[in-house]
Amino acid sequence: MKIITLREAINQALMREMEEDDKVILLGEDIGLHGGAMQVTVNLFNKFGADRVIDTPLSEYALIGAGIGSAFMGIKPVVEIMFTDFITLIADQLINNAAKACYTTEGEQTCPLVVRTMYGAGSRSGPHHSQSLEGLFMGIPGIKMVAPSNPADAYGLLRSAIRDPNPVIYFEHKRLYGIRGPLSDNEDLIPLEKAKVIREGSDLTLITYGAMVQKSIDAAKELENYGISVEIIDLRTIKPFDKETIITSLKKTGRVILVQEACKQGGASPEIAAMISEEGIEYLDAPIGFVSAPDTPVPFSPTLEDYFIPKIEDIIETAKYLTVSKY
Amino acid sequence: MKLTKKQLMEMYRWLVLIRETEVKMVEYHQHSPICELPHSSIGQEAISVGCVYPLRKDDLILPSLRTRGAFLIKGISSRIMMAGAFGKDTGAAHGKCTSHHMSDRTCGVIVGTGVVAGHVPIAVGTSLATKLMGKDSVSVVFFGDGACNRGDVHESMNMAAVFNLPVIFVIENNGYAITVPASYHSKVKDLAVRAEGYGIPGEIVDGNDLIAVYNVMQTAIERARKGEGPTVVECKTYRFRRHSEREPHDLRPEEEVKYQMEHNDPVKRYSAYLLDNGFAKREQLEEMNASVKEEVMDAIKYAEDSPFPDPRIYALTNVYAEVKA
Numbered sequence: 093m094k095i096i097t098l099r100e101a102i103n104q105a106l107m108r109e110m111e112e113d114d115k116v117i118l119l120g121e122d123i124g125l126h127g128g129a130m131q132v133t134v135n136l137f138n139k140f141g142a143d144r145v146i147d148t149p150l151s152e153y154a155l156i157g158a159g160i161g162s163a164f165m166g167i168k169p170v171v172e173i174m175f176t177d178f179i180t181l182i183a184d185q186l187i188n189n190a191a192k193a194c195y196t197t198e199g200e201q202t203c204p205l206v207v208r209t210m211y212g213a214g215s216r217s218g219p220h221h222s223q224s225l226e227g228l229f230m231g232i233p234g235i236k237m238v239a240p241s242n243p244a245d246a247y248g249l250l251r252s253a254i255r256d257p258n259p260v261i262y263f264e265h266k267r268l269y270g271i272r273g274p275l276s277d278n279e280d281l282i283p284l285e286k287a288k289v290i291r292e293g294s295d296l297t298l299i300t301y302g303a304m305v306q307k308s309i310d311a312a313k314e315l316e317n318y319g320i321s322v323e324i325i326d327l328r329t330i331k332p333f334d335k336e337t338i339i340t341s342l343k344k345t346g347r348v349i350l351v352q353e354a355c356k357q358g359g360a361s362p363e364i365a366a367m368i369s370e371e372g373i374e375y376l377d378a379p380i381g382f383v384s385a386p387d388t389p390v391p392f393s394p395t396l397e398d399y400f401i402p403k404i405e406d407i408i409e410t411a412k413y414l415t416v417s418k419y
Numbered sequence: 420m421k422l423t424k425k426q427l428m429e430m431y432r433w434l435v436l437i438r439e440t441e442v443k444m445v446e447y448h449q450h451s452p453i454c455e456l457p458h459s460s461i462g463q464e465a466i467s468v469g470c471v472y473p474l475r476k477d478d479l480i481l482p483s484l485r486t487r488g489a490f491l492i493k494g495i496s497s498r499i500m501m502a503g504a505f506g507k508d509t510g511a512a513h514g515k516c517t518s519h520h521m522s523d524r525t526c527g528v529i530v531g532t533g534v535v536a537g538h539v540p541i542a543v544g545t546s547l548a549t550k551l552m553g554k555d556s557v558s559v560v561f562f563g564d565g566a567c568n569r570g571d572v573h574e575s576m577n578m579a580a581v582f583n584l585p586v587i588f589v590i591e592n593n594g595y596a597i598t599v600p601a602s603y604h605s606k607v608k609d610l611a612v613r614a615e616g617y618g619i620p621g622e623i624v625d626g627n628d629l630i631a632v633y634n635v636m637q638t639a640i641e642r643a644r645k646g647e648g649p650t651v652v653e654c655k656t657y658r659f660r661r662h663s664e665r666e667p668h669d670l671r672p673e674e675e676v677k678y679q680m681e682h683n684d685p686v687k688r689y690s691a692y693l694l695d696n697g698f699a700k701r702e703q704l705e706e707m708n709a710s711v712k713e714e715v716m717d718a719i720k721y722a723e724d725s726p727f728p729d730p731r732i733y734a735l736t737n738v739y740a741e742v743k744a
Contacts, residue, residue, distance in 0.1 A: 143551060149578055151577065153574045153575070154574035154577070157539070157541050157543045157571070157575060158540070158543045158544045159544060160544055161541040161544015161548065162548035164548075165545055167548045167552075169544075184537055185540060185541075189532050189537060194739065194740045195512075195515055196530055197512050197516070197522050197524075197737075198515060198737050200512075201522055201529075203740075233738045234739060256742055257740035257741070257742065257743075258739050258742075
């Protein structure tokens with residue numbers, strides 16, 4: 093076992109998959125010698141060369157087209173879209189080409205593509221470099237979305253994403269690149285579409301992903317002081333999300349808070365809430381709780397941005413409100 | 420490469436097969452429940468034949484919605500094409516996709532999109548892949564003059580040029596983006612001149628002269644196969660019908676349409692070429708016309724007799740590809 097950062101975990105997952113399968117290539121802007129805007133692809137250019145670590149012109153349409161078209165041919169491209177905010181530029185290609193190919197060819201044409209992209213607020217980067225846009229793709233059948241919360245998950249989920257025959261958007265939270273955690277020597281793959289119960293509890297379930305996982309853990313520890321026992325589900329895969337793990341937990345706790353850094357409307361949480369309303373309402377003893385960012389763009393100034401990002405206290409307050417009968 | 424008589428006649432057969440297919444699709448759309456809205460390529464057929472006939476089976480095509488013939492020549496049967504247009508179970512992907520965006524990987528037809536020019540970046544990818552795999556296959560992507568003003572086309576031409584990819588960009592310039600004349604949407608008269616801005620050759624050819632298109636494509640294909648990079652081929656053409664069969668009116672000058680149909684019909688022009696040069700006798704052409712009519716009627720009967728797909732079986736399948744353990 094070794095202790096590595098999430099950035100290193102992604103780098104090592106890429107390296108491992110590239111060593112194992114020469115069909116795995118990287119495409120992106122400044123990912124070569126420079127090692128990427130977030131330094132995730134460092135050393136890979138020197139190791140694998142310009143044919144497999146491909147610096148492209150600043151052309152997101154053509155960049156993603158190169159990814160999708162080569163994936164159609166059996167290459168396994170990992171495309172880096174520098175900031176999630178730029179994912180709007182590749183939305184047409186993802187939605188109308190990548191996500192539909194399998195269905196419109198009755199399975200003949202698969203698209204084993206991974207789009208890696210840096211998302212999230214907290215770096216004082218302003219409204220166009222800080223968003224959480226996973227909600228844009230919640231309603232797109234054919235797309236998978238993954239968001240790791242720690243180095244081991246980042247490693248195992250990325251390797252699975254590269255091996256998956258479907259287009260996968262892999263969200264890397266910019267505040268998580270430097271966090272450290274253990275990676276086992278077994279180099280375990282982590283299956284997509286399976287959530288993980290990372291903390292057992294009996295009174296309340298927090299369902300979350302990405303950078304909100306650590307905040308949920310911190311909130312759960314604090315809530316112990318109030319006698320509230322909190323279970324936490326790390327979704328890992330946002331779409332398609334793992335219904336079974338969610339419902340199983342609800343049966344146990346009867347209360348749920350959906351925690352996301354994205355704006356309140358249109359993200360992953362509302363879709364999960366809709367599923368719970370339809371398939372798990374009878375297990376609930378309280379209304380579904382939400383902790384999200386407000387429905388505004390991500391502001392720049394530190395005081396405004398800090399106000400925007402959901403806080404541990406928000407989770408604690410919501411948890412106390414939902415369990416008011418208990419304490 | 421000199422074409423043999425047999426090849427010249429094969430090309431004639433493709434040309435009239437496309438014409439007959441399109442004419443019948445328009446006709447059946449008017450009086451029968453054919454599902455697909457025809458965007459007919461009548462008047463533009465020589466581009467499909469001239470561009471796809473010289474290709475190999477392992478070459479790849481990414482047709483536009485007005486490249487009907489490309490599908491047929493690359494290897495999709497009239498029956499499957501027609502059944503697809505009828506939305507039948509026997510069409511492409513059990514009716515999940517319209518016939519003009521359908522695919523068949525076994526003969527190198529890449530799945531399309533309804534977003535004009537949205538398939539052009541995909542050709543960058545298919546040609547990048549064949550290059551990385553060390554194959555000498557060529558990708559040919561078709562799109563119109565309207566599509567040329569989409570950013571996808573600019574980015575794709577530039578990236579393909581920078582990476583020296585084996586791809587040919589075929590512009591089917593019929594002078595109109597639905598109803599808007601080319602003079603309103605592009606300052607330049609010839610769109611192929613844009614190639615110079617990417618550092619690649621841009622060829623302009625009379626798209627209704629089948630032999631001329633074939634010859635230009637031969638050169639472009641050879642360049643691509645030898646690893647000399649992409650070519651832009653602008654085929655000047657004219658569509659004889661409206662953008663689609665649902666347009667309420669045709670804003671093009673009536674006399675212009677009439678003139679083009681009389682003097683610039685690629686089928687008439689190629690027939691005259693074959694007859695004048697003694698490559699074929701009139702009876703031979705008529706015989707071929709009759710066999711083509713038979714093929715298209717057979718395809719229509721096949722489509723009509725085929726059942727619609729059963730939603731209980733197909734509606735929900737293959738949204739995601741299965742993950743193999």
